[in-house]
């Protein structure tokens with residue numbers, strides 16, 4: 001789709017991105033979590049774990065409250081056994097709510113979700129066969145029948161989470177299996193066609209809930225991407241960039257891997273604005289960042305630090321690798337200015353082990369200082385580690 005020339009560069013870039021997403025470029029990300037950007041993965045982990053905490057907290061209270069109804073409806077000893085089951089279930093929910101504290105680690109979010117579905121599944125496998133072995137009538141029979149619907153409630157609960165298709169399937173499998181186990185245990189009580197009908201309904205609810213989770217995920221990925229990026233250059237904005245840099249810094253420390261940052265600033269950019277206007281200046285900035293992005297690995301990050309200052313974050317890259325990367329970028333060029341001269345930049349490189357930086361902001365400050373040294377040596381220059 002062609003974007004009209006009269007629009008500003010920022011508006012054009014945004015529209016192009018929207019059209020790109022309309023071509024379903026993001027579709028694989030709805031199937032598998034491996035396609036997600038680190039930013040989306042982190043936000044998703046935060047949402048999943050905070051919802052697990054919320055649901056676990058709510059059920060930690062509601063599960064024991066139902067004891068009152070069980071006491072009124074069921075005779076001894078069923079009522080006592082159900083009460084014990086509910087107390088254990090509620091304790092498990094309390095532990096889960098304490099464990100899941102809005103973590104941005106997707107592994108913790110997965111574990112929390114698995115536990116959140118495992119707890120009621122275990123309660124279902126305990127309570128449903130127990131109740132079906134007793135003959136009941138009236139109110140007791142109606143309440144006992146309600147216990148059979150627990151897997152349906154759990155399957156519907158999948159819709160609360162932003163999930164991929166694979167994740168939906170993975171979390172639904174134990175729920176479907178528990179229904180199958182109960183069907184086998186009660187094969188003599190209900191006809192196969194009734195079991196098959198219940199299983200089919202459960203499968204349909206699971207599919208619809210997974211689709212709802214996928215649509216949540218798709219909506220969320222658009223919002224995260226749009227709010228995280230600077231619309232003119234497509235680089236990460238400072239707020240989300242710093243968030244990821246902090247994460248990558250801690251990851252590098254934990255894994256004892258190098259992490260380099262390249263701080264760079266366009267040379268004499270003010271003159272472009274002053275002589276040719278801000279629209280031309282915007283074009284130069286957009287060309288500059290797209291030239292940088294062309295040479296980035298998928299795991300590298302480009303941040304717009306402010307104005308015409310950028311930071312390139314290179315995980316698992318030593319100082320020498322960062323120097324090579326900058327040499328490669330400069331060789332390839334950053335596009336032309338309106339006067340047809342090549343746009344240049346000044347670079348400062350820092351690596352956290354070589355420069356003994358304790359925090360990511362210390363690392364950025366060192367690279368920034370080196371960038372100023374590069375400016376003071378006449379611009380269009382690089383100052384690397386150890387200088």
Ligand SMILES: Nc1nc2c(ncn2[C@@H]2O[C@H](COP(=O)(O)OP(=O)(O)OP(=O)(O)O)[C@@H](O)[C@H]2O)c(=O)[nH]1
Nearest residue numbers: 265266267268269270271273278279281282307308
């Ligand atoms: N067009 C445009 N200009 C911007 C944007 N952000 C910052 N600028 C301009 O960038 C210019 C930065 O000027 P200076 O800090 O003097 O930098 P410089 O001219 O590149 O000089 P050196 O850094 O010393 O090479 C200012 O004119 C800002 O208005 C932007 O988004 N679009």
